[in-house]
Amino acid sequence: MRGTGKLAAGTLAGVLLASAAAGTAAATGDPVRAAVGNLVAEGGFPGAVVQVRNGETVSRFGAGYANPATREPAGPHHRFRIASNTKAFVAAVVLRLAGEGALSLDDSIERRLPGVVRGPGYEPEKITVRMLLNHTSGVHDPLDPHFFDPYLVWGNRAYVYPPSEVIRRSLVDPPSFAPGAQTDYSNTGYLLLGKVIEKVTRNDVREEIQRRLLGPLGLERTYFPLRSPFPRGPHLRGYDLSEPVKDMTVFSPSYDWTAGAMVSTVDDLATFHRALLSGRLLEPAQQAELERLVPHGEFGAYGAGVETLDLPCPGGPKTVWGNTGAGPGFYSVSMSTEDGSKQIVLALNVYDLAKDVAHEDPLPSSPLPAVTAALC
Known part of the structure; x- marks a missing residue:
């Protein structure tokens, strides 16, 4: 989940292109490795981990430190919080349920969650599952500027926000627009989708993601924490931009739930997105909806749980598909070219939620040079 600042729109372009002047990769040698090295050497990130694919040739590497205090080198085996990359997993489950006839994307949220969406100006009978998937519902995130105070002001990183409380606080204010009228990135919309999955399946959404996606794809290093603020196993440590920097690694993902709570590695995330975007996980009708x-x-x-960007390449714009994830201490990009021939998953261990909330840049520099080096 992004904060309520200028990146709350959730666009890949909003982060990657905002600092496009950050520099370009070296012209010689491996341009991706050079660009990632620059992010660490000059860009202000303690560490980075990457998987890059060109056709069937895959390379994976790290730069800098997973933990600067112990000087542990960053490597592709390190886990990180994938934040809004979680949405693609959730969308895939919803689309599979639609393919099974368990729900329709045209179902209203009132039909699937009667009585849940209540607030001034809301018309839940007009908000469809499809609108929640593609951010056209008008449901926004909590507008209360003190929403993140438990974490950022009180210092209680283990504070638990139940999804129902986040939804309730989001609905206190009128919707951003009438259902289907515009687009506006909505984490709360994906919390509602998590509730829909649980209502339809009568099962924990984490178990549905495990059964339908993680297990079949062999994603053994990916998991969905619910309340614990402590990452499992070898992981990157995440930081903000304060002076001195604060270690944001220990942080409850509860407020993000099905909008952004999952943890993964570059290899697992690359495997998932390649399967999703190549049509291996969905029937043709649901792939078309994606x-x-x-x-x-x-x-x-925006698609259903994924987004596209017209990447500024030397030969002209190139459309790439995937997701980004931004949350306390971590920023990640998982993108592929439209034909699937090239792919990058990049994780960085700085993201400043407090600066995002304050409408300031939450990253020390733009990851764009590494992304363009891999995909252009």
């Missing part, structure tokens, strides 16, 4: 785009600005569009 790829059904609504524009969200000059440079990109």
